[in-house]
Amino acid sequence: MISLQRVARTFGPVHALAGIDLEVGEHEFVAVIGRSGCGKSTLLRLIAGLLAPTSGRILVAGQEVTRPRRDVSLMFQRPALLPWRSVLANVLLPAEVLGLGDHRVRAHELLDLVGLAGFEKRLPHELSGGMQQRVSLCRSLIQSPRVMLMDEPFSALDAITRTELSEELQRIQLEHPRAVVFVTHSIDEAVLLADRIVVLSPRPGRIHEIVDVTLPRPRALGQVELDEVSRSLRGLLGEVTA
Amino acid sequence: MRIALPVLGMLVIVGLWWLATIVFGIEPFLVPSPADVVASFLELPGYLLEQTLITLWEAVSGFGLSVAIGVPLALLIVGSQVLERMFYPLLVALNAVPKVAIAPIVVVWFGFGISSKVLMVVLVCIFPIVVSTASGMKSTPRDLVELFRSLDASRTHEFFKLRLWHALPQIFVGLKLAVTLAVIGAVIGEFVGARAGLGYVISTSGASADTSLAFAAMALLAIISVALFYGLTFAERKLLPWAEEHRDF
Missing domain, CATH: 1.10.260 (434 Repressor (Amino-terminal Domain))
Structure with a gap:
């Protein structure tokens, strides 16, 4: 559904993203995690057609993205x-x-x-x-929408509400799956929701690793099996900063 | 309390004023006592109310015209950088000219009738309205603008479904400022050349040393301003129940 091909984006002298290759399937939930400033939000805005890539191509449903599309929706950190x-x-x-x-x-x-x-x-x-x-x-x-882009949508909420909302989102995705790109800095949220987790490294933002999460659904926060994935992700994020 | 306190405040001031005129034995043609002022109003109530309505009408119609011109003007300024660069400095310059200096020219152009007063009102009112509207529209939060962009919204939608609405609380700040200026603008016009209105009453009574009458006229001007200001405040509360956080004054 979404295809990023050698996508790079610079802001003046700053390289925000470089060499991003990523495919997201029609019903696939992809989480993107990484330190702040690694270009996570830029990635979403590129797919949303709000920003143009400096080089590379972005396709949604087989068409190159040149402007915002009506079958793509964007959700922000603040309710807006x-x-x-x-x-x-x-x-x-x-x-x-x-x-x-x-x-x-x-x-x-x-x-x-x-x-x-x-x-x-x-x-x-x-x-x-x-x-x-x-x-x-x-x-x-x-x-x-056929594609939902979510920019840390639950990060401004308290822990309890956050859990409730991630579980609701999981339910909605199970009932009516679509292509989702979900930016977060919460490892637990990513493991709960995602089919695949993209770990970005900062400056310039590159794909450091992609982790498949094959655990059956519905998943629940605090489930032991999730912890293993979380641990390995924590390790990966540690590498990224080092 | 909301009504009692302002009334109490006014009573205290009027009381002190009255006391001062008695204690210091001030001549009524210098500073009349509150009783003198009320007496001179009661001598000519019909005439004074008529003059009040004339000034009120000048102020309100000039204010209405300022809104009708100012808000679209602000829309144009926000909509086009070229227009902003071309005309915004001019608007600032226009505002910097002392209105008292323009008034005689305006009267020469438009005569002693109501139109010269209305134009004076527009000249003093339009600036705060344009500035508050334009700055309100420009201060629309980034994520709301991005939301509209992500929906591929047209400029018209972005302006009329988002920016203008967002600007409303700030527009009201400008309107409240403008409406009190409107009364001042009308009075300036009347001072320079008129045959009616409270400003005319004040300038003629000054010439005949009828200070009590001038004070009565000033009190009526103050009442008009307060009524217009709180009228707008009330309208804002009714029209913008969502804009709680902006209601500071």
Whole structure:
């Protein structure tokens, strides 16, 4: 679904990413981890079509990415909700901007799915951080994207909410698998969710190692089998900084 | 408490003023006592209210016109760097000119009627409105802009579904500043050349040493300003229930 071919990106004299080759399958969940400043966010923005690569090619569904696509959605670290819009209107925003017609039924279903039924008319500031991020998740699902790009979506949340949301995301991905690129600096989150984990090394960001996670699903945080993978990832991240 | 405290504050000030006029035996043509001011209002209530409505109408229509011109102007400035570079310095220069200096020319051009006053109001009001709108639109958070970009949103969508909405609380700050300036602008116009309005009342009463009448007119001006300012504050609360954090003043 996503194909990166020898992708590099520089910002002036700074080499953010270099020589990135990566294929992401149609139903594959790929996590990207690495130290801050290793170009994780740049990688997402390149796939999203918000940035152009300095060299190399990026394909989504076989077409070269030259601008943002309507079947690709992006989710941020902050909920990035519009404070003047109700929960429902926030979820409907992509449908509105993309001109997709009436998506109210689907919006209600999605809000139901993340346990926010009954909150449709509330304004974002009336919700907790975790609830806001759930709304943001619904918003990124409303256009039924084929590719979801997630930029540390749970990192601003407290530990408990974070766990809940990663488990919800796992459930959603199991019920309706799609291509996901999930940037995180949480090893546990990556091991819980991903089919493959890309470890980036910093300056310039390169792929240091790709780890396959073949454990059966659903997985649960704290499961002993996950610990082994986590340990080896920790080792890899140690190499990266050394 | 929200109403009691301001009222109490005003009573204290009026009381001190009254006390001072009695204790120091100040002549009414220098500083009239509150009773003198009320008396001179009660002599001519109909006339003064009529003048109040004239000044109010000048201020409000000039203010409305400033919003109608200022907000689209800010949209153009934010939308185009070329326009911004071309006209923003000019706008700053226009604002730097003392309005009192322009007033006589404006009266020469537009006469003694209402239009010269409305133009004066626009001249003082438009700058805070343009600046607050433009800076509000430019300060839209990066991730919200990126969200719209990732949806491949058109410029029109980005402006009218995002930037303008985001700017609203800041626009209201500009509007509240502008609306009090509007009353000042109307009075400047009336000072320079008019046959009606509270500014005209003040300048003629000054000439005939009727200080109490001038004070009554000033009190009415203050009431207009306060009413307009809190009217806007009230409108903001009703229209922007989501913008809690911006409501400092």
